[in-house]
Amino acid sequence: MVVFALIAGVLVVAVLAGVLWPMWRHSPAFVVATVVLLGLGTAVLYGLVGTPAGLREASPSRIDTPRDIDEAVTDLRAALKRDPTQVEGWMLLGRALLGQEKYTEAADAFAQAVRLEPDHAEVLVSAAQARMLAAGSGKPDATAIAWLQQALTLQPEHQRARWFLGVAQRQAGEPAQAAETWVPLLSQVDAATHASLLAQINAARQEAGQPALADTAAPSPGLTVDVALAPNWRTQLPGDTTVFVIARLPNGPPMPVAVQKHQLSELPLQVQLDDSDSPMPMAKLSAVGEVEVLARISRSGNALPQEGDIVTEPVRVRLPAEAPVKLTLGR
Numbered sequence: 144m145v146v147f148a149l150i151a152g153v154l155v156v157a158v159l160a161g162v163l164w165p166m167w168r169h170s171p172a173f174v175v176a177t178v179v180l181l182g183l184g185t186a187v188l189y190g191l192v193g194t195p196a197g198l199r200e201a202s203p204s205r206i207d208t209p210r211d212i213d214e215a216v217t218d219l220r221a222a223l224k225r226d227p228t229q230v231e232g233w234m235l236l237g238r239a240l241l242g243q244e245k246y247t248e249a250a251d252a253f254a255q256a257v258r259l260e261p262d263h264a265e266v267l268v269s270a271a272q273a274r275m276l277a278a279g280s281g282k283p284d285a286t287a288i289a290w291l292q293q294a295l296t297l298q299p300e301h302q303r304a305r306w307f308l309g310v311a312q313r314q315a316g317e318p319a320q321a322a323e324t325w326v327p328l329l330s331q332v333d334a335a336t337h338a339s340l341l342a343q344i345n346a347a348r349q350e351a352g353q354p355a356l357a358d359t360a361a362p363s364p365g366l367t368v369d370v371a372l373a374p375n376w377r378t379q380l381p382g383d384t385t386v387f388v389i390a391r392l393p394n395g396p397p398m399p400v401a402v403q404k405h406q407l408s409e410l411p412l413q414v415q416l417d418d419s420d421s422p423m424p425m426a427k428l429s430a431v432g433e434v435e436v437l438a439r440i441s442r443s444g445n446a447l448p449q450e451g452d453i454v455t456e457p458v459r460v461r462l463p464a465e466a467p468v469k470l471t472l473g474r
Contacts, residue, residue, distance in 0.1 A: 212239065223255075230259045234266065237273060246277040257290065264298035267291070272307055283315035302331060309347075319351035326356075365417035366390060366401070366428065366460065367467040370438045372410050376473030382408030385444040386472075390416050390434040393459055397448075401428045407440060413467065433461050438470045 216239050223232050233256040240249035253270035260266050271287040271294070278284050288311045294304040305328055313321035322344045329337060329344075338358075345355040368388055372378075384407040389399045401420040405412060416436075418427045428434070435457040443449050455470045 212243065215239065216243075227255070228259060230256050230263075230266065233259070234269065237269060241273060241276070246273060246279070249273045250277040261293075262297060264294040264301050264304060267294040267297075268301060268304045268307065271311075272303070275307065275311065283311045287311060288315075300331070302328060313347055313350075318347040319353060322347040322351065322353070365415045366434070366436065366462065366464055367413065367415055368436055368438075369413050369467045369469045370405075370410060371469075371471055373471050373473040378407075378473065380407055380440065380442065382406060385441045386410065387439045387441060387446065388414050388416065388436075388470075389439065390428060390436050390460075392431060393433055393435045398423060398426070400426050400431055400434060402446070410472070428462070431462065433459065435459050436468045436470065438472055440472060 216236065219232060219236050219239070223229060223236065226232075233252050237249045237252035237256065240246075240252060250270070250273040253266070253273045256266045257270045267290040271284075271290040274284050274287040274290075278287075288308065291304050291308040291311065294301055295308065298304070305324055309321040309324040312318075312324060325340065325344050325347070328340055332340060341356065341358055348355060368390075370386065370388055386405045386407055386409070388403045388405065390401040391397065391399045399422060401416040401418075402422060403414050403416060403420055405414070416428060418429050421427050436459075437457045438455045439448065440453040441449060442451055448454075453472055455472055455474075458468050458470065460468055
C-alpha cells in the first residue's frame with residue numbers, strides 16, 4: 144500500500160506540473176489555493192475510506208521514495224508483480240505509460256484492470272482508449288468497440304465512452320452511426336465545445352450523405368448582476384481599484400464558477416456572467432443549479448480574499464435566474 148501511495152504521489156505531481164503550469168502564469172495564488180485544497184481533500188478522503196494505519200505499519204527506513212517517473216513506473220511494476228490484484232495499481236500504471244507515449248504497454252496494463260474489474264465504466268473506457276492509441280493504424284479495434292459499448296451500457300452519460308465509440312465507428316466506415324452516437328453529447332457540453340462537436344457531427348453526416356444538423360444550442364444560462372455603490376457611501380479609494388463580481392457554489396469551495404474583474408470607476412455597472420467567465424474548465428456556471436453571488440472591492444487586486452476587502456452580502460440564486468441580481472457595496 145505504501146508503495147502505491149508513494150508512486151501515486153510522484154505521478155500526480157508530474158501530471159499536475161503539466162496541467163497547472165499554464166494556470167500558474169496567469170494566477171499563481173489560484174494555483175497554490177487549488178493544490179492546497181486538493182491535498183486537504185485527499186487527506187480527508189483517505190482518512191474516511193482508506194487505511195491510514197497501513198501507512199504507519201511500514202518503517203520509514205524501508206521506504207525509498209521514487210525520484211522520477213521512470214523510477215516510479217519501475218517500482219509500480221514491481222509492486223504489481225508482488226500483488227497483481229490491485230486494479231488501482233494497473234490503472235495508475237496505464238496512465239503513467241500513456242503519459243510516456245508507451246501505448247502498447249499502457250494497453251496491456253489497462254487490459255489487466257479490465258480482467259479484474261470488467262463492469263467498471265471508467266476502467267473499460269481507459270482500456271479502450273489505450274488500445275485505439277496502440278493500434279495506431281486508424282483501423283477500428285473490435286475489442287475496444289466492445290468495451291466502449293459495455294461502458295455506455297453501464298453508464299449511458301459517460302462522455303468519453305460516447306466520444307471514443309463515435310471515433311471508432313467513423314474509422315470503421317460508419318459515419319452515420321458515429322454521428323448518431325455523438326448527438327447526445329451536444330446537450331452535455333459547454334458552448335465552446337458544442338460548436339466544435341457539431342462540426343464533427345456534420346462532417347460525419349456529410350460523409351454519410353445526410354443533411355447537416357442546424358445549430359439549435361440554447362444560449363448558456365447566464366446570470367445578470369447589477370453592482371452599485373451605496374448612495375451615502377464615500378471612499379478615498381482610487382478609481383482603478385479592482386472590483387470582482389463572483390458566482391460560487393453555496394457552502395462549497397472558495398473557487399468561483401464564474402468571475403469578472405472590473406474597476407471601481409465603472410460602478411454602477413451591469414455584468415453578464417456565463418460559462419466564458421469560468422476560471423476552471425470543469426466547473427461551469429451552466430452545470431450548477433444554484434450559486435451565491437457577491438461583489439468584492441480588492442485593494443490589493445488579488446483574486447483571493449484579503450484583509451481589508453469590502454464585500455457585499457452573498458445573494459443565493461437558483462439558475463436560470465429571470466431577474467438581475469442586485470448587489471450594493473459600501474453599506
